[in-house]
Amino acid sequence: MPLRKLGSSELFVGAIGMGGMPLSVNGRPSESQSIEAIHAAIEQGITFIDTADAYCLNDSENGHNERLIAKALKQHPEVVVATKGGHIRPNGAWVTDGRPDHLRQACEDSLKALGVEAITLYQFHRPDPSVPFAESVGAVADLQREGKIVHIGISNVSVTQLEAALLVTKVVSVQNRMNLFDRSSLDVLKRCEELGIAFLPYSPLTGMGSAGNIGDNETLSRIATAHGASAQQIALAWLLQLSNIIIPIPGSSRKANIINCAEAINVKLTSEDMALLHALAK
Template sequence: MTSTAFGIGGDLKVRRLGFGAMHLPTEPGRARETSLAVARRAVELGVTLIDTAYLYGGGANEELLAEALHPYPDGLLITTKVGVARSGPSSEWKLDGRPAVLRDQVEQALRRLRVERIDLLQLHRIDPQTPLADQLGTLRDLQTEGKVGRIGLSEVTAAELGQAREIVDVASVQNRYNLLDREHEPVLAACEAAGIAFLPWRPVAWGESGASTEVAVVAAELDATPTQVALAWLLGHSPVILPIPGTARIDHLEENLAAEGLRLTQAHRDRLDQLPEPA
């Protein structure tokens, strides 16, 4: 039986199937009203882990979630990410892990999310231009100050995860990973060995014919959708995986969350495990 809950950092208990808010439109108008409704419906359906980031609209996504959900119900974790900023004459988004930038982004996130502490803060990317010890040391200082609860990473290698764990206690890793894209299997293995939450972004992705056709066949046999099969496979693949599928539609949200009840047989899992990654 696949467990439906996980303790991030050992004690922050969440439902394993979460929600990624990246795709929610934030501009004023009907689309924004739908975004608010989707976020609220996710919580109504029992989602306790919602993922956002400063990068998503320069904080607009964080403000949207606060408008939709504040005051937050007990047990709801909204995790955000810092470390990407607009810089230079053209104001392009670039990696920026300088301590002053990270500290400012955390202070802004606290204000936008209307909280005194971010229970899980993730470094969106490691900035190669700034010493890792400076980046993680800043987050550790914010943790000591009570503004950050737990620290996570995003898009790291197993070696980078190992280096980071020598500096801070890493509670989560958010890497690209799905049924048809398992490049970060070594990172997942490291997370599983250490009990670190692994939040796959882009948890559902379809390649060309072949592999996705096999997924569709399994879905038809189970009277499910290919998306549900992909999410159910993730939930059963490792106990530390916490998928965060995103959508801007309530019907897709409900479809995604229903995947938690889908039971893949061992024969189905064997077929899916052997799928080749698309070229």
Template sequence: MTSTEFRIGGDLDVRRMGFGAMRLPTEAGPARETSLAVARRAVELGVTLIDTAHLYGGGANEELLAEALYPYADGLQITTKVGVARSGSGPEAEWKLDGRPHVLREQVEHALRRLRVERIELLQLHRIDPEVPLADQLGTLRELRTEGKIGRIGLSEVTVAELDQARAIVDVASVQNRYSLVDREHEPVLAACETAGIAFLPWRPVAGAAAGSTAEIAAVAGELDATPAQVALAWLLDHSPVILPIPGTARIDHLEENLAAAHVRLTPAHRARLDRLPLSA
């Protein structure tokens, strides 16, 4: 039986099927109202891990989640990411990696205010900035952890070598890399996380499967009375006990479809067929 829960960092209990908030529109109007409803419905359906980032609207996504969900239900964790900032202002401003200590600290302080919390239980470095020493980036997050402003430190889009380097500096509780049934470029990183008991949060977890990109996924879905996206998510849950999928959507029906994947049970034969699928380039 596939476990439905995981302890991030060994002590933070969450349900393995989470929700990625990136796709939620934040602009005023009907779309924002739908976004609020989607976030609330996710929690109603038992989600205890929601992923956001400073990059998503420059903090607007964080504010949206607070508006929708504060005061937070017991056990609900909203994880955010820092380390990407806009260069300058106005229409010409661009987002770029920025791991300078004062930027990371500022973004964490803003996230605390926007999320209306005194401590972020899981804070992830959105990307490693190659222009700033890794020890400076992670050292800043370690200082914030010591100050009680964050509980655990995670990484995003890292290689095995980068993960090893980071773990020599701080305890790493999570890794968020692109990964799915048909995109397994980061299988070595997943293996390293599994060995170390580190949570692995795949983003774009149903890429290539939501539309039934292969006949085999569609065939398995038909045999299980499920959708291709549900099969892709069920495969992730079954593939490794450290995987915590965070599928995102701006529609309640898609949200409900995704979360129902936790109840899809693959047989060994189904798993073998899916394991043999050709992978995307």
């Protein structure tokens, strides 16, 4: 299986990870179906699962996704679980909270939810406009110094914010939105390549509302047919071939779909395919 480095030589993951969000937000499947989807991912060789304390219906059940993943992974200590803190879910809304006190409490809660003594990769979920970015990142760095976090990642950042974070601490990954139709973070990807930092494109299939329909795009559909692949596999293969620091984290609530995503590592796009796919983004 192709491997990608995640910040340090001892931490390699497979080329494709899994995003846990659809298993815990609106429209989520039953717990048994969710666990079946996670186990299917592992059987396909997926060794990296992305989650967050905020992947839940609302803040009465913070940590829902973390607890679910921990339960599914009891027999699978080899899987790297990356969580995040910095969002709260009052009445189901998505609100940022990057205050150091909140991040400290969120990290303690994530440690409990995941049932671990240290979180392998803790990502600051999103800059909070009401808190200086360096203060939030500094709080996460303190948690690392205290041994509660092994590696630090950041998410939803600009190049300027990435540089600002690096003045505070070592960062091993950046998680920003990127897919065939959204290249707004290409500059961040480029900087991550220069720095040797992993890039985790979220919503790699365009997100929960639209991922099932990307095959409606004629170019994508034509390339998929030529490879005997799904449009979603082509979207993931494009990301994998775009850069060798990319670890896509497709979200799925269904065994069949997560198997389909994992098999995207077998799709080899030609340079002509890549050029046609590059031209899809406006």
